[in-house]
Amino acid sequence: MSFLAPGFLIAAAGAALGVVALHFIVTRRPRAVSFPTARFVPDVPVTARARSVHLSDLLLLAVRVLIILLAGAALARPIFPPEREQVVRVIAADVSGSVENVAETRDSVRALFRPGDAIVLFDTATWSVETPDSVRARPGVASNGSLSAGLIGALRAGSRVREGADSVELLVVSPATLGERDRATAAIRAQWPGRGRLVRVSATPSTDSLITPTTQLSFLSASRPRLAVARNRIDTVGAVVAGGHVVIAPFERRWRFVSDSLAHSRVIARWVDGEPAAIEWDSASTCMRSIAVPVDSTGDMLLRPSFAGFRAALARPCLQVGSAPDPEATTMLAATGNLATAAQFPPSMDVDSPLARWLAALAIALAIIDMILRRPRNEESGK
Amino acid sequence: MRRAPHDEDRDRLMYGALLDAVRGLRWRARRVSRIAVPGIHPSRVRGTSAEFTEYRAYRQGDDLRRIDWKLFARSDRAHVRISEERAVTPTCLVLDASASMAFPDGPGSKWSLAQQLAVALASVAHSGGDPVGLMIAGNPRATIPPRTRRGIVAEVIEKVADTSATGSSPLAGALTAAARSASRIAIVSDFLGDPDDVSRIARELIAAGRDVHALHIIAAEELDPPRAVSLVIDPESSDVRRYMADSVRDEYLRSYAEWREVTATRWLASGAAYRTIVVGKEPVSHSVRRVVRDEPAASRAG
Numbered sequence A: 001m002s003f004l005a006p007g008f009l010i011a012a013a014g015a016a017l018g019v020v021a022l023h024f025i026v027t028r029r030p031r032a033v034s035f036p037t038a039r040f041v042p043d044v045p046v047t048a049r050a051r052s053v054h055l056s057d058l059l060l061l062a063v064r065v066l067i068i069l070l071a072g073a074a075l076a077r078p079i080f081p082p083e084r085e086q087v088v089r090v091i092a093a094d095v096s097g098s099v100e101n102v103a104e105t106r107d108s109v110r111a112l113f114r115p116g117d118a119i120v121l122f123d124t125a126t127w128s129v130e131t132p133d134s135v136r137a138r139p140g141v142a143s144n145g146s147l148s149a150g151l152i153g154a155l156r157a158g159s160r161v162r163e164g165a166d167s168v169e170l171l172v173v174s175p176a177t178l179g180e181r182d183r184a185t186a187a188i189r190a191q192w193p194g195r196g197r198l199v200r201v202s203a204t205p206s207t208d209s210l211i212t213p214t215t216q217l218s219f220l221s222a223s224r225p226r227l228a229v230a231r232n233r234i235d236t237v238g239a240v241v242a243g244g245h246v247v248i249a250p251f252e253r254r255w256r257f258v259s260d261s262l263a264h265s266r267v268i269a270r271w272v273d274g275e276p277a278a279i280e281w282d283s284a285s286t287c288m289r290s291i292a293v294p295v296d297s298t299g300d301m302l303l304r305p306s307f308a309g310f311r312a313a314l315a316r317p318c319l320q321v322g323s324a325p326d327p328e329a330t331t332m333l334a335a336t337g338n339l340a341t342a343a344q345f346p347p348s349m350d351v352d353s354p355l356a357r358w359l360a361a362l363a364i365a366l367a368i369i370d371m372i373l374r375r376p377r378n379e380e381s382g383k
Numbered sequence B: 001m002r003r004a005p006h007d008e009d010r011d012r013l014m015y016g017a018l019l020d021a022v023r024g025l026r027w028r029a030r031r032v033s034r035i036a037v038p039g040i041h042p043s044r045v046r047g048t049s050a051e052f053t054e055y056r057a058y059r060q061g062d063d064l065r066r067i068d069w070k071l072f073a074r075s076d077r078a079h080v081r082i083s084e085e086r087a088v089t090p091t092c093l094v095l096d097a098s099a100s101m102a103f104p105d106g107p108g109s110k111w112s113l114a115q116q117l118a119v120a121l122a123s124v125a126h127s128g129g130d131p132v133g134l135m136i137a138g139n140p141r142a143t144i145p146p147r148t149r150r151g152i153v154a155e156v157i158e159k160v161a162d163t164s165a166t167g168s169s170p171l172a173g174a175l176t177a178a179a180r181s182a183s184r185i186a187i188v189s190d191f192l193g194d195p196d197d198v199s200r201i202a203r204e205l206i207a208a209g210r211d212v213h214a215l216h217i218i219a220a221e222e223l224d225p226p227r228a229v230s231l232v233i234d235p236e237s238s239d240v241r242r243y244m245a246d247s248v249r250d251e252y253l254r255s256y257a258e259w260r261e262v263t264a265t266r267w268l269a270s271g272a273a274y275r276t277i278v279v280g281k282e283p284v285s286h287s288v289r290r291v292v293r294d295e296p297a298a299s300r301a302g
Helices: A004-025 A055-076 A102-112 A146-163 A183-192 A261-265 A305-315 A331-334 A354-381 B007-019 B067-075 B112-125 B152-161 B171-180 B195-207 B246-270 B284-292
Strands: A031-034 A085-094 A119-124 A127-130 A165-171 A196-199 A212-216 A228-242 A244-258 A264-273 A277-283 A284-293 B036-057 B079-087 B091-095 B134-135 B144-147 B184-189 B213-220 B231-236 B237-244 B273-278
Touching: A004 A055, A031 B195, A055 A354, A085 A102, A085 A146, A102 A165, A102 A212, A119 A146, A119 B231, A127 A146, A146 A165, A146 A183, A183 A331, A228 A277, A228 A305, A228 B246, A244 A305, A244 B036, A264 A305, B036 B152, B067 B079, B091 B112, B091 B171, B112 B134, B112 B152, B112 B184, B112 B213, B112 B284, B134 B152, B134 B171, B144 B152, B171 B184, B171 B195, B184 B195, B195 B213, B195 B246, B213 B284, B237 B246, B246 B273
Parallel strands: A031 B231, A085 A119, A085 A165, A165 A196, A212 A284, B091 B134, B091 B184, B184 B213, B213 B273
Antiparallel strands: A119 A127, A228 A244, A228 A264, A264 A277, A277 A284, B036 B079, B134 B144, B231 B237
């Protein structure tokens, strides 16, 4: 048996020792009695040492110590770990829109899976399944997956399986396309304390030429961009940013994107105050963009180099579906060194501990017994 | 208020054995009586009874019938025949019913002993033909002026049974009131309330010719308090709260013994008949015998 939070047990043991110490050094007020000749008793402070410890006191002490220890043990969440394996695997399987065929992912997972392994599925979110047969995509999610999300799920799974293994191996089953990687991916991978392995599956065929966005460069016209609505009050803003290109100019903001539109799209340009200035969304095999940046064509803004970069960033192809494989993914995900040891993972609080509930119930029952044992003493001292 | 018949039966049962045990006792007056009513006690009044005492020269105003004519014939001088008279001694029992008398709890309390002593002494005095009265400090409704009627003992039983020991009424007032109608006063108290006032008034009464008996009631627990540590509280003065423990026990015993010694000395010096009676130490009838026989303080406590 091991404990998920042994600190509570240690704290309970300390508290129990304190209770035992207090029990033996406690001072009690003596019983008050009527005594007609009390005036002849010297009016001096009196201390007296108890000559014996009553059996009921010891019973009370034992009950109290047990209550504390049981409560501490319940909070420490004891578990009976499964039979310990030498190596268990955490399989992070990509079921996002980047995968051409999720069945291929399922087959790969089935081939890799051994009893005791953990399976983490991910697209832009992550969740766990018990068996390879449960590997399937979420309905309605066709966007690129997120390796960062998958790695975070794998780290959590590593904490869950640490009790049943000496070492934990990371397996990532994914096409690992460029679109699935973000700036945090490498840092999150570094959190995994050992080497891993990337098992590539086929990515959705690259159709970059087909997904050149159907861009409506609204900043060249005064018409309302798609999915945008007119602002209640036109205001001005000093700059707009897209793809690292900043255009500084007194823009008049006439449109805004409502939250419903943003829920199913990605922001590709923002005003300097953070408000979305342009968005893109997937539509069948292509992607659509809507840009709500009004530009006065009579000025020189269109001639500035910064605006040219800004415009190029907005016009570049979508990378959402069918992106090219990330050439650095294998190196980045596999890393080097030994397998991660179980002790390198923090204990997981997600593990269910049925024994904790029983211990808590027992502690409550003993607390009731404690009250019953205390009652006669209170009545006696109240006389 | 008239008591229920079953209460009287209970009292009769409770005191029956005690009254049987003290039957036949006579409570002699310690001082000659100034009262002319015929009784069993020596009287200061010289009369004409058959119990001859002395001759005295005739003085003008003497009753001519009291002249001993035979002596006159022999001596040619007129002498009056003097004989000793017997008189009654009105007796009042003054009981202390303060809260301190209710110690310890239960039937073995000082108040319970005081009740039995009062009933037994009333019975003894009544059987000697003396008027018997009752005065309970703190319960004016229980006052009975000295009477010789038949049911007086039952009346005393009823009054003491209807009184419980509470409060802290001073004993001095009851003592003063009792002295108005009695020439013999028996004070039953633990003398923890107002000992100085009681002692002073008693001294004055004795000087005025009253016969005063002081029955000092002491609980065995007061002489030998329990050894368990306790917070002891004076029932008549809740401000007095002390801790009783082994470390102060000897000091308590010494102080209490000193106080009892002072109290006894003061009472005896005033001319009263002082007795200490420890609850449960001897049968009540034995205590009554010691009182009425005026045995010296052989049973002084402690």
